[in-house]
Amino acid sequence: MESLGSTRRxxxxxxxxxxxxxxxxxxxxxRFGDFTAVDDxxxxxxxxxxxxxxxxxxxxxxxxxxxxxxxxxxSAGRILLDGQDLRGIPPYKRPVNMMFQSYALFxxxxxxxxxxxxxxxxxxxxxxxxxxxAQMLKxxxxxxxxxxxxxxxxxxxxxxxxxxxxxxxxPKVLLLDEPLGALDKKLREETQFELMDLQHELGLTxxxxxxDQEEAMTxxxxxxxxxxxxxxxxxxxxxxxxxxNSRFVADFVGSxxxxxxxxxxxxxxxxxxxxxxxxxxxxxxxxxxxxxxKVWLAVxxxxxxxxxxxxxNAVNTMEGEVWDIAYLGDMTIYYVKLxxxxxxxxxxxxxxxxxxxxxxxxxxxxxxxxxxxGVVLAR
Numbered sequence: 001m002e003s004l005g006s007t008r009r010x011x012x013x014x015x016x017x018x019x020x021x022x023x024x025x026x027x028x029x030x031r032f033g034d035f036t037a038v039d040d041x042x043x044x045x046x047x048x049x050x051x052x053x054x055x056x057x058x059x060x061x062x063x064x065x066x067x068x069x070x071x072x073x074x075s076a077g078r079i080l081l082d083g084q085d086l087r088g089i090p091p092y093k094r095p096v097n098m099m100f101q102s103y104a105l106f107x108x109x110x111x112x113x114x115x116x117x118x119x120x121x122x123x124x125x126x127x128x129x130x131x132x133x134a135q136m137l138k139x140x141x142x143x144x145x146x147x148x149x150x151x152x153x154x155x156x157x158x159x160x161x162x163x164x165x166x167x168x169x170x171p172k173v174l175l176l177d178e179p180l181g182a183l184d185k186k187l188r189e190e191t192q193f194e195l196m197d198l199q200h201e202l203g204l205t206x207x208x209x210x211x212d213q214e215e216a217m218t219x220x221x222x223x224x225x226x227x228x229x230x231x232x233x234x235x236x237x238x239x240x241x242x243x244x245n246s247r248f249v250a251d252f253v254g255s256x257x258x259x260x261x262x263x264x265x266x267x268x269x270x271x272x273x274x275x276x277x278x279x280x281x282x283x284x285x286x287x288x289x290x291x292x293x294k295v296w297l298a299v300x301x302x303x304x305x306x307x308x309x310x311x312x313n314a315v316n317t318m319e320g321e322v323w324d325i326a327y328l329g330d331m332t333i334y335y336v337k338l339x340x341x342x343x344x345x346x347x348x349x350x351x352x353x354x355x356x357x358x359x360x361x362x363x364x365x366x367x368x369x370x371x372x373x374g375v376v377l378a379r
Contacts, residue, residue: 055226
């Protein structure tokens with residue numbers, strides 16, 4: 001079998017104009033009284049894609065997932081799965097299954113009975129149910145826990161039971177609503193890779209809802225950033241991180257420094273932005289704005305350099321005072337308050353084994369970044 005890494009590296013059907021989307025969401029709207037949870041949303045998802053809906057609580061991502069599963073009826077618009085309009089088709093007749101955040105396991109049933117519940121509801125013969133349940137438990141590495149009840153399992157094990165039950169009916173699409181939210185940080189990180197391996201092995205389409213940006217960045221082939229019922233950007237994790245299309249996306253995914261100013265020059269070689277204090281900043285990135293308009297130069301903390309002396313021949317250089325320091329073991333984050341009051345965040349990797357920092361609180365410091373470090377945003 002081809003490795004997961006090589007498969008994900010070559011998987012990009014959205015870049016092929018001949019590829020047909022597997023899930024088509026067209027002008028979808030959902031209203032609850034006067035509140036619009038999903039607002040005229042259009043989105044395409046491809047077969048075998050691991051797709052993430054990422055956004056803050058209340059942005060509409062879970063409502064969208066529930067409409068995909070048939071648990072909510074759209075107020076307007078439609079959803080097509082492999083060319084079939086899902087309008088009016090109840091959840092139990094859709095080739096889709098949903099794994100809920102609460103797991104919704106039956107406490108009085110064994111693990112084995114929980115996994116086979118949906119198959120019994122469908123009237124599958126007992127022998128086939130036993131065979132399918134055994135396959136699912138082997139897949140999630142829970143064979144030895146088949147006879148236990150949910151309360152006898154850890155949180156991670158209960159999550160695997162819910163996953164096995166969701167997969168037992170062999171859906172074409174698996175919907176996961178905050179699937180790792182109940183797990184501790186270390187187990188959540190381990191389970192992310194297990195879910196990726198499972199999705200690759202089974203060849204299914206996964207659509208996951210999460211508010212955890214690291215979770216989405218790790219697992220998804222593409223991410224849709226949502227706010228107030230709208231999709232702001234759909235792109236691969238590197239594109240979302242390195243080329244956000246707005247200040248909201250840039251700020252929501254990872255940490256960011258926003259240098260506000262007026263666009264003074266733009267051209268094929270890049271842009272020049274002048275801040276209110278007169279400092280000119282250079283960027284290799286193009287600007288989708290008119291000269292004279294307000295823009296923001298967005299720079300990630302790891303692309304900022306911080307030092308006790310002014311760097312030689314450096315562009316985009318500013319002086320300030322070390323306002324705060326966060327030592328995280330693998331890296332140190334410096335918060336430098338510039339002379340105009342703006343606080344800039346710069347992170348450095350602790351590649352050398354040492355105790356003690358070159359810079360400490362209230363030291364004067366210089367921060368700088370290369371012209372190719374940032375992206376110019378007009379909104």
